[in-house]
Amino acid sequence: MTRLYDRNPRYSAVDGTVLRGWSAAAAALPAGELILAVDGPAALDWATAARDLAAAFSAQGRTAHLLDLRTHEADWDTVLERTGDAPGAPDTDRYYLPLSQSPLCDLYSELPRAERPADGVLIVHGPGAALVGHDVLWYADLPKRYAEAAIAAAELPVGVNLGRHREPGDLRRLFYADWPMTDAHRDALAPRVDRWLDLQDPAAPASIDGTALRATLAELARGPVRTRPYFNSTPWGGQWAVRELGFEPEGGNTALGYELIAPEAGVLVGDDADAQVELPFQLLCVLHPEEFLGREVHARFGTSFPIRYDYLDTVEGGNLSLHLHPREEYMRGHFGWPYTQHETYYVTAHEGDDPRVHLGLQQDADLALMRKQVEAAIERGEEMDVERFVQSHPSEDGRLYMIPAGTPHASGTGNVVLEISATPYLYSLRFYDWLRKDAAGNSRPLPYEHGFANLDARRQGTDVTRDLIQEPRTLREGTGWREEVIGQLDEMFYEVRRLTIEPGSDGASDDTEGRFHILNVSAGAGVVIETADGRTHDLAFAETLTVPAAVGVYRVRPLGDRPVHVVKSLVS
Template sequence: MYRLDPRYAPAPGAVLATGWQAAAAQLPPGPVTVAVDGPPTVDWDALAAGLTAELTARGSAVRALDLRAHHAPPTAVRHRTESPEDAADPYYAKLAENPLRDFFDDLPRPPRPTGREVVLVHGPGAALLPHDLLWYADLPKRHAEAAVAAGTGHNLGLPHRKGELRRLFYIDWPVLDRHRDTLAPRLDAWLDTQDPQRPTYIDGSGLRATLTSLARRPVRTRPYFNSTPWGGHWAQRRLGFDPTARNTALGYELIAPEAGVLIGTHPGLQAEIPFQLLCVLHPAAMLGPPVTARFGTSFPIRFDYLDTADGGNLSVHCHPKERYMKERFGWSYTQHETYYMTLGSPDTRVFLGLREDADLDLFRKEIEEAAQDGVPMDPEDHVMTFPAEQGRLFMIPAGTPHASGAGNVVLEISATPYLYSLRFYDWLRPDADGRPRPLPYEHGLANLESERRGDAVAHDLVQEPRTLRTGSGWREELLGALDEMFYEVRRHVFDAGAEADDDTADRFHVLNVVEGEGVLLTTAAGERHALSWAETLTVPAAVGPYRLAAIGEAPVKVVKALVRP
């Protein structure tokens, strides 16, 4: 059965507790300076009030220093973090390389505590000030995105300005992620503040011990779905996601920069920890030495769902090619994709690649007329379509125009730079607020792959499965591989009850059960992890040899992605 809340027990000896009273009990009565760092979307007022009340009740005097009051002026923050090229682009900004220190002019000096006194320095950047203890208060990124989209969230360094998603994605998150990652090895505690009145506390050494263990065993991240104008309802009906949501369009199975791992024993006692910390603290164990040599601590493959069941067509779009990605957006590798059809039929379709007779001048003209004057166009005049046969894999190298049609569920297996959908056409569809959806078609046209057309699209990008190896009641197939793409997609096919051995061989694997009840994964070290239909599991490189055993009385199919040698 699909798990909405997979969780893992903390390491022996870790301190895991809930509530401000429990958190305050971990602090000495004074004199001590405690820095609590974290992103701007944390409810810092509730944090300061909660800690102050509990510390005061324990007999400590508290002096609080809110670092949000000490940012540089807004004009200075924008000048330091946006280039003239960024300012002229309404869709994207180059990924910020600034240290968090750039968001301040002169940092304040906290008072020196005496006697039973606690100086509480809090807010983004608190770790930049002198301190005795360092805590990190976190709120998963989905909360920040939702708040900014709703008009209630603010950007880093701009606490009194309406938030912008563009700044959140391309400036705030890169800066905050790098800052958090440098703090992780020396944190004294972590606070999950999703419930601002009842946070979950885990001590720093216990957190690191838990992550050390998880980096060497199979681990599943917490899934969730976002709504968009094209979304369907498959995940609500089949997986149990929020039935009151507008739809379940985009399913975050494993998107490393936003994914979280739940550490705890039950829903009332759990902390959500960024998956990325596993890669930062244990890159060789998680990714494998050959992968870290190329990608550093960036986990380069993502698994997500695109749910258009009873929904609409996705926008026709492409993703940046490698040189454009590096020079314009500042990311070190490009966004190749594949579509695996979890749900599809001969009557639904996938848009993929240019027709042989595509007229690029006419394509541009129709795109501009649609964007500027609301003139509808038919993408099939320029882009090929294929039946969305269930179980079929479609290869989508960077620059290839593509979209999933209505009535499908796609398991999107792709490279991790997920914020660069260069839309050509979006069916004149408004966003949730009734406004036209953004169409960065100039970026799209600058990256359009125009050489691969017609028969070459069908031959190269719609590949037939090839058997790699077989055993008693099972086989492993190669579903798709291209020289220009750094990863490949395979599939294990099991008869009921069959078992097969595999080995990460120093390269992480990502698995998803696409048909059947599920599998039981057993590592050479004796770790066991069940994986049910539609679930995604990361098998760290350090796992090495492992065995997959089909569960249930029906055949099972498991898709696997890995970085190519």
């Protein structure tokens, strides 16, 4: 039986249940006088959360005392200096920061000494609360999309950034300082958190105790799992995912679809939508790296999940910006990410008379003139003749366009692109954005100096079509199915394949062979994944699934009465 795209895939909790509300969480706290540390990201409304938790304790006859750790923040200049963003430094980059390696204790002038109260509960709350001596540890979470959207929309101008809870939000700090610091801190706490709280509904948060949290993640790390998808809106965004997948974005279009971007992805756990927690996907890699990633992948990438899947929807939208991504040495030296940002575009669908993919340089492109046109567009609003410098290729359904780091590219209007890429995703070095303005009338940031510093002039002329727009090559086949390699380059650490499975067949056999697989249904009704230990997981059109390394042998069975295409990627 086939079904429609599921925007809220959900998995059952193991060895516990998801509770709802502050009262339920408070009632689960051990009796007696104790110090409760409630840690979490800066973007939470900490004052309200602490007040509501204290009220829940009071209603149960327990006295609650509050200690807001944020009142011990160091002055802002000290925070900047400690996190690699010294004020007034001559080499300050207004677009990016090296990924911060600073611990959360750098936010504070001095950590307070908490004394266990003579009566009731002392609630130490705020980012880094676990750094203060405590008896019980809770982690209160809010998915990252909330902070990013709030800053972009200026809906939550105060309290989003670490170390600056009374000041306006800053995306640059959020991406390159706050998130790396918070993630490292959260990951270190995961083995000992006593309760995990999801504050997407701050008045009635969902929560799960630490034992059930870890048991559930252990179970998910051994079987196929899908993350909760969502779409961002941008000035170039389209309407395909609105029509085809049922999304209703507040911004009016479905530009960027987060199918599986590990640093921001979440997995929904609970029996129903009224009692579910969204757990960070990253915790699967942190707590079960070899089972989930595979031994060799873990040795190479640590606990970083190295491949991402997202959609770029420009149907009834506009061209993406002309941009490229940092080459490996530059990525390490300037931005601090240990591996680079190779990408591919797989065209899932297209509309319009002549949709295009911009990719690679024209033969003997005049890069000095290209720089002049880029600067003229920025400084004087003059149009850039993009195709004078960058090739334009017809967009074909089912075609993969490979984009090694340093290669200029853009998806044109009318495309639905499944972007299969290395995980780093915050380093789009843009040259040109078609003179677009945002809702406030501002131009998009264009860090073109970084772009030209990374431009790979070798990717030009006929070499582009030969190397980057490859013809499928059959890898293996069986009755009613075949697997093709559709994209592989020696310089890229992952490859992209495609399974074609005929309706009514027994499907394709496969084996993770000790490294995770990612699957996406790019055409047809869907498939069912069957593992050797008896698990099953269905996957509908446009959905993305991770098959952990620990799965081993599995089978992909087709659904519906048409051939099914399943795009697959893995670390080579």
